[in-house]
Amino acid sequence: MMLIPCPWCGPRNETEFHYGGQADVSYPADPQAVSDVDWARFLFFRANTKGIFTERWNHQAGCRRWFTVRRDTTTNEIFHDDSHEAVTR
Amino acid sequence: MAELHGESPLVTRAETLAGSSVPGVLHLSEVAFTAQVTLRVDPKSPAAERIGTAVGTMLPNQPGQVARTERLQILWMGPDEWLLIGPEGGAEQLQATLTEALGEEHGSVVDVSGHRTIVEVTGPKSRELLAKGCALDLHRRSFASDQCAQTLLARTGVVLLCRDVEQPSFWIFVRSSFARYLADWLADAAAEYRV
Amino acid sequence: MPRTPGADLPDHPDWLWNSPEPKSSYDVVIVGGGGHGLATAYYLAVNHGITNMAVLESGWLAGGNMARNTTIIRSNYLWDESAGLYEHAMKLWEGLEDELDYPLLFSQRGVLNLAHSLQEVRDSKRRVGANRLNGIDAEWLDADQVAEICPILNTSEDLRYPVLGATWQPRAGIAKHDHVAWGFARALDRMGVDLVQNCQVTGFDRIGDRITGVRTTRGDIAAGKVALAAAGSTSVLADELGLALPIQSHPLQALVSELLEPVHPTVVMSNAVHVYVSQAHKGELVLGAGIDSYNSYGQRGSFHTIERELTAAVELFPMFARAHVLRTWAGVVDVTPDASAIMGLTPFENLYVNCGWGTGGFKATPGVGWCYAHTIAHDEPHQLNAPFNLDRFTTGALVDEHGAAGVAH
Amino acid sequence: MTGEYRLADGGRIDRDRPVRFRFDGHDYEGCAGDTLASALLANGVHQVGTSIRYGRPRGIAAAGPEEPNALVQIEEPFPEPMLTATTVELRDGLVASGLPGQGRLATEPDPARYDAINAHCDVLVVGAGPAGLAAARSAARSGARVIVADADTEFGGSLLGTRDELDQAPAWRWIDRVTSELQASPDVTVLPRTTVFGCYDDNYLVAVEHRGEDAFTRQRAWHIRAREIVLATGSHERPLVFPGNDRPGTMLASSARTYLHRYGVLPGRRAVVFTTNDSAYAAAVDLHDAGVEIAAVVDVRPVATTVWTARCVERGIRILTNCAVTGTSGADRVSGAQVSSLPSGDAAPAELDCDLLLVSGGWNPAVHLHSQARGTVRYSEELGALVPDRTPRGVRTVGAAAGTFTTAECLRAGSEAGSDAAREAGFHADVAEVPGSPSGPVTPPQPIWLLPGLSADSDDEQFVDLARDATVADVRKAVGAGMSSVEHIKRFTTIGTAHDQGKTSGLLSSGVIAELLGVEVAEVGATTFRPPYAPVAFAALAGRDRGDLYDPIRVTAMHDWHLEQDCPFENVGQWKRPWYYPQPGEDMESAVLRECHAVRTGVGMQDVSTLGKIDVQGPDAAEFLDLVYTNKMSTLRVGRIRYGVMCHADGMVFDDGTVMRTGEHRYLVSTTSGGAAGVLEWLEDWLQTEWPHLRVHLTSVTEQWATIALAGPRSREVLARVTSDIDLTNDAFPFMSWTDGTVAGSGARVCRISFSGELAFEINVPWWHGRQVWEALHRAGSEFGITPYGTETMHVLRAEKGFPIVGQDTDGTVTPHDLGMGWAVSKKKDDFLGMRSFSREDTARSDRKHLVGLLPPAGSAVVPEGTQLVDSTELPAPPVPMLGHITSSYRSAALDRPFALALVKSGRDRIGQTIYGHVGDELVPVEITEPVFYDKEGNRRDG
C-alpha cells in the first residue's frame, strides 16, 4: 500500500487515488491536423519506463485534484523533491 | 420538521444506530437536515474575501481546516472548494449570501443539503470504531478538533470532521445513497462493544 | 511406499537442458526464455528447421510470468481473431504432452466464467454464441447447472452479486506451468538449440533499420533475425530502438493455499468480483486477482488487492474461510489498450515482436510459438496472428476483448 | 499430572488448569499454557503424522512456527486444515488429528467473525524477544507511539525457552516488568498472538491477531502504517542433513530446551545431541540437569568450546568432536543414532541408544520481513547464514534477526534501535538501560550441509525439506538434470514450498546445492521471501466485507416503498433498482407486459434517482461541454434540455444523458446510473489537466435530487393534481424543457424528457422529499391506474423507440455513427473528444456494425439477447462468419410481437433483409428493420 503524496491533503493510502499513467502527454493543439500515426500515439502510446517515471494521480476519494508524482517503477520509491502543483496530462 | 423535510436518509436506521450505542462507550446517531452548500471560488480572489466578510469568517485555507461561526462550519474540501454547513432550513439564505458576495466573479454555489447526511459518532471508542474502516491517522495529535478530511470509510467516500478531540466526537458526512450501507457497517463494527 | 493421493507430482526426466556459453552468432536469436520464447524456438526448429538458434534469458529460464501464472487454459474468447489464435493453441495443448513426452499435467477440467449481472449474462451468451460458431466448445449454464458442476460454489441468491449463470468450456483447464517450460526446453536442448541463461539483452546492433544482432551482458551476439519475447520487459528493449509500443507493465498478483484434499473440480473465474480459482495438482488452491492499477516492474503488488480477492473468494466459496494463504507473489504483465496481444513485424528489418499478452498469455503458449515461428521464418505473419499487428492502433481495427470477454486470464 | 513426561514444576504452564483434548482418537490431558505439541510430548506422543510422499512417520521437530512436520487437522471446535501442532494453543475440547500433507476444509460455513483495523505508529516493533522488548521500551519512553507485536502467546521470545538470568534473576521477571511498563503506557499498543505477516510499500505492515476461539472476533487483521520499524524477529534453528534425519524424536536442540523450560516437558529420556555450534550445548546441559540422560554431544567441529566442555565434563556428558550422526534407527520413534567420525577425525564410530535426537545446524536469522521491506541479505560465511545486508530507510533489523546471537548484544542493539527509531520519528529518545546478562565467549559454528563420505545410497534417506519429503537424492537429480539455479531446483524438488515456506529447509537446500555443484553457498543464494511470513486464513483477510457489506448497497429515497412492494431488484453498479413489480401470480413477462401497456395507454412511474447528476458552472461551461459532448451544448437555450453523447478520445461511446441549461453559465448534466463517478472523473481530468484555462466548476449532485419519471398519455393529468404553479400545456412547457415549481408541496424541478416515447415528465425533488412526492404521485395517479415500473419495462419501452443503452447496446467498440446517431454529432464544431478518431481508417469504414432493429416472425419467441447473427440458412463448418449480435430483445406489448435491437455489419444497408439468429442449434429468421419500432413520427411525446 503506497503512500501517495497529494500536494493538498498530504500523504494518503494508494486506495484513495486513481492512477493516470504517464504525465505530460498533451492533447494535440489541433487534433484534426495530426496524422493517423500521431493520433494513434496520442491515444494509445504511453511511456512504460522502468525506473523513475513521472506519472499522474487523482485524489479520487479526497480533494479530486490531479497531480504528478515521480516514482521509481522498480521500487515504488516516490521522490518528494519537486513541486507537484503543476497539473499536466 | 418532518413535513418540511420529508425523510432523512437514515430514518429507517435510527434504531440500528441507537441500538449500536453503548452508554459511556459509544453513541451513534444521525444529524439530519443540515443545510449544506458547496462553494467553489479562487481563494485569492476579492470574492473570497467578500465571502469571508459576508459569512463572518475567512475561508479556511489550509487542507483539512475548519472555520466556525455561530451559525456555520466551513470545511476545506480542496484548494478552491469548501463545504458550508448551516442550521436546518438555512440553505436558501446561505446560497443567497454566497451568491451575492461572489458577485460577477467566477465561482460556484451549489446546494448539496440532500446529497449527504451526517452520522455523529461520540464516545471513547469512536476512534477505534472508525479505525476499523478508515486508514487516516485519527490520533488526537494528528486529527484534532475542527479538522476535517475527505477519505474512505469502509467502502464509501466520506467527509470526516472531528468535532471534539477531548471527548471524542466525529461527524461523518456520507452520500445519501450510501448512508444505510454505512450505518449497517458501523453497527456491525460496533457489535463487539455490546457484548 | 504410501503416498498422499494427489499430493505429489510425477517425476521429471533425468535430463533437461544444458547451460551453454553463447556463441558469437546465430541465425535466430530469441530474446526472453519464457513460455513464449521457448515455444517459438521449438516450432522454429520443428516446423521450419531452424536450429542454429539461441534463446537468451536474462535470469533463470522461464522465471518470469511463466513461473507465476495461474495456468488457466481456455479458448472461449469473443472475437473471431482471438478465438482463432486461442483455439489453435488449445488444439496444440491437446497433443503437447505426447509431443514433448513430458508430464505437463494438462487437465481439461473445464472453466466456468461467472456472470453476476444481467449485462454479464448478455455478454456471456453473446460469447458462447460466438464460440460455438467458431467451433469452440461453449455452453451457457444457469445457476443450478453451475452448482452441479461446482457444488462448493455459493450460488445462493443472497450473495451481494449473485451468480446468475456462467459460461462453461469443458475442454478448458490447467497445466503445470514449469513442466510446460521445461518440456519445451528439453526438446530444444535435444535439437541443439542454445538456451542461454543469465544473459540479458541490453541493446541491438543495427545497420540503418536492419537489425544485425544483440548486445548482452555476456557479450555481443550476431543474429540473422531477432525475435522479442520479453513480456513485461518488452518496452525496455523497444526503448533501445526508439520503437514505441502501446503496452504498460503492471503487477499481477496470485497466491496459493496449503495442500488440501480435492474440493474444487474445475476452474472458476469471476470478472465482476475479480477472483479466479482452481485447485492445482498437488492440492493447493491457486487464486488470482485483477492487476494492480499502477505501472511497475517490481514483481510485487499491493496488499489491498490480495485482501479484496480473498473477500471475493470467501464469498463465492464459503468453505475456503479457513484455508490458509501460504504464499503470494506477482508478475509483470504487459497490458495493451485493447487487451489483445501484439505479434508480428516491426518497422525494423529482421526484428519481430510478440508482447502484450498481459494477464492471459500462458494459455496461448503453443499457439504463440506456432504463429510467431511462422512470422519469423517467413517474414510475414501467419494468418492467425495477422490481426494482432501493431498497425491496428493506427487504423483503429482493435481486437477489443475488454467489453465481453472480461479478464483474460 | 498431565502426562508422564511432565515435570512436577517449572515452566509457564498452569498445572492447576488441566485441559482435556483428543488427538488421533485418543483422549489426553494437558495444561493451560500448553501448545498441542507440548501436550502431546508431555504424554509421550512423538509421532504426529506421516510424510506426504513416502508415508514415513513424522514427529515434532520444533517448538514454533518453523515446524516442518507436525501438521494437524483441527476437527473441534471447528475444522481447520493444516496447522502445526507447535502453534495450536491447547484448549478444552480440542479435537485434532495428524495429517499426511493435505488438509481438509469444513463443509459447513465458518461461524466465526473476522475483522480488520487500521493503526498508525511512530515505531513498530516486530518481535518481543529481548531485542524487541528492549527496542519497544526505549521507543516508548520517548513518548513515541509504539506498537509491539509478537506471534507468540506471551512476550519474551527465545528467553522463555531458557533458564537464562537477567540482572541475576530469572529472565521472565524482566520480561514481565517491561511488558507491564509497555502495557501501562497510553501510547503503546501491545499485541501478543499477533503475527506480522507482510511488509509492503512505505512501511505498511499487515498482521493478524489471534484473539481466541471464544473471542467475539476470532482473528483481526491489523493494517499498520509505521513511521519507523524495528524488526526483532529472532531466528530459526536449522536442522542437519543426515540419513534418517526425519525419525520422530529428532528435534531441534533449542526446541527441546523450550519444551523443558517453557512447558515443563521432557521430550525424551535419553538424548544424543548432534551439533555444529555452541547453542546445542545449552540444551544438553539443561536437559541433563532436568534428568535426561545425554548419551553424547556429537560435534562436527574438531574442538568444542572450552566453557561448554567444562560444563559437560562437570556433568559427565561425553563430547564426540569431529563426529557426526550418520544414521538413525527406530520405527515410529528414534531408538538409536549411529555416530561416525568425520573422514579427518579419529573418534570411533558408535551406535548410541536414545529416544531423542537433538540437532542444531546453526541459526537462520528470520530475515523475511527485512527482505519484504526491500532490505537485501548476504550469505555470511562466518555464521553460515543469510544476514541482513542493506537495510532500507525507516527499517532496523536487530537481534538474532540480524545475526546477533548473544542476549546481551540483542538487548543492547534492540535498545539502541528503539531509541534511534523514535528519534528518527521526531522524538527525544534515550537508549533505555538494559539488564545485565551473562554471556560467555562464543565459538563460531562450522556450517555443514552434506556429511562427507556418505555413500550416495543414503541420499534418499537424507531429508532436506521434511515438509515436502524432499531428499538429497531429489536435489542430486535436479542438479543432474542440468539445473543450477536455486529457483529451478526449488520448483523441481518443491523444497521450500510447503506450509513453512522453507523456514528450516530454505538455506539448507542452498547449502546442499552448493555442495553438489561445487560452488559457494553465496553463489547459489536463496529463493525469494514472500508474504505471508506464516500461513494466514482466507477469512482473516476477507474480514467484515462479507454478505451485504461486501460492496455498498446504494439505495434511493424511495427504496423502502419499493421494498414494501416486494419487487425484485436489479443490481446496477452498486445501486439496487426495482426490476419489475409483479402482482400476485405474475411472472416477469406478464408483469412487464402489464407495465409497458400501462405506460403506453395510461400512466406509469419509475424511480430514476440513480442517474448521475453533475452541476457544471462557470463562464466557460458552454465551451467545456462543447468539447466533451459530440453535439453542441453552447447553443442550448436556458430552460431547455438536450440529449448528449460522450465519446472517449478513441471515438467510442462511453456515456450519454441529458443536459439541462439552468443558467447562462450553468448546466445540469445527467449520466448513466453506473457511469456517474467515471464521468465526473473524466470531466475533471480534462478540465484540470488539459483545459485548466477554462473557468468551470463541477459538483456532483446525484443524491441532492430524488427523481421520478412519470410517463404515459395520462401523465399530465396526474401531475396536474399535485402541482398548481406549473403550466403543463405543451406551449408553456414544451418537450425538452424544464421548469421549477411545486410538486406535492415540495420544491421541484420538472423536466419534459421522455425515454419511453410517451408524454413524460421527470420530477426532481430534494432527496428528503423523494418518498413523500412519490407517494403523492402514486395517490394522485390511482384513478388513472398509475403503474410503477422497473428497469425491465423501461428497457422495453426505450427499445421500442430505438434508444440505445450504453453498455448494453454498446460495448466500447461502437461510435455514435454506428448507433445511427450521426444527428447527435455536431458538424459545426472544430473539435470535441472523439472527433478525430472518426476519420481513422477503421472507424470511417462503411461496413461497420450498425444498430438496427430486428423482427422475428410475429408469434415467435423472443430471440435471446446475445444471440449471434449469420447470413445463411444452413451453417457451414466453423468458423462461421458472423454478422453481429442481438443487444436487446423483448416482447412488445404495443406491437404485440417480439422485437430486438442488434449490431449488424452494414446493418443500415441491409434493412429489409432477413438474416438468422443462431439460437441453440437452430437458425431463427429475423428481418432487419429501422431501430425505431414505435411512433416513428414522435407524435406521442406531446400527449
Ligand SMILES: Cc1cc2nc3c(=O)[nH]c(=O)nc-3n(C[C@H](O)[C@H](O)[C@H](O)COP(=O)(O)OP(=O)(O)OC[C@H]3O[C@@H](n4cnc5c(N)ncnc54)[C@H](O)[C@@H]3O)c2cc1C
Ligand atoms: C499472476 C499471473 C497470473 C496469470 N494467470 C494466467 C492464466 O491463468 N492464464 C494465462 O493464460 N495467462 C496467465 N498469465 C499471463 C501469462 O503468464 C503471460 O501472458 C505469459 O507467461 C507471457 O509469456 P511468457 O511466458 O513468454 O512471459 P515470461 O515468462 O515473462 O517471459 C519473458 C522472459 O523474458 C525475459 N527477459 C526480459 N527482458 C529480457 C532481456 N532484456 N534479455 C533477456 N531476457 C529478457 C524475462 O526474464 C522472462 O523470463 C498470468 C500472469 C501472471 C503474472
Ligand SMILES: NC(=O)c1ccc[n+]([C@@H]2O[C@H](COP(=O)([O-])OP(=O)(O)OC[C@H]3O[C@@H](n4cnc5c(N)ncnc54)[C@H](O)[C@@H]3O)[C@@H](O)[C@H]2O)c1
Ligand atoms: N546461542 C545461540 O546461538 C543463539 C541463537 C539464536 C538466538 N539466541 C538467543 O535468542 C535471543 C534472540 O533474541 P531476539 O530478541 O533477537 O529474538 P527472539 O527469538 O528472542 O524473539 C523473536 C520474537 O519475534 C517473534 N516473531 C518473529 N517473527 C515474527 C513476526 N513476523 N510477527 C510477530 N512476531 C514475530 C517471535 O515470536 C519471537 O518471540 C537471544 O536471547 C539470543 O541469545 C541464541
Ligand SMILES: Cc1cc2nc3c(=O)[nH]c(=O)nc-3n(C[C@H](O)[C@H](O)[C@H](O)COP(=O)(O)O)c2cc1C
Ligand atoms: C500454479 C502455481 C502453483 C504454485 N504452488 C505453490 C505452492 O504450492 N507452494 C509455494 O510455496 N509456492 C507455490 N507457487 C509459487 C511459487 O513458489 C513462486 O512464488 C512463484 O513461482 C513466483 O516466484 P517468486 O515468488 O520466487 O518470485 C505456485 C505458483 C504457481 C504459478
Ligand SMILES: [Zn+2]
Ligand atoms: Zn487531495
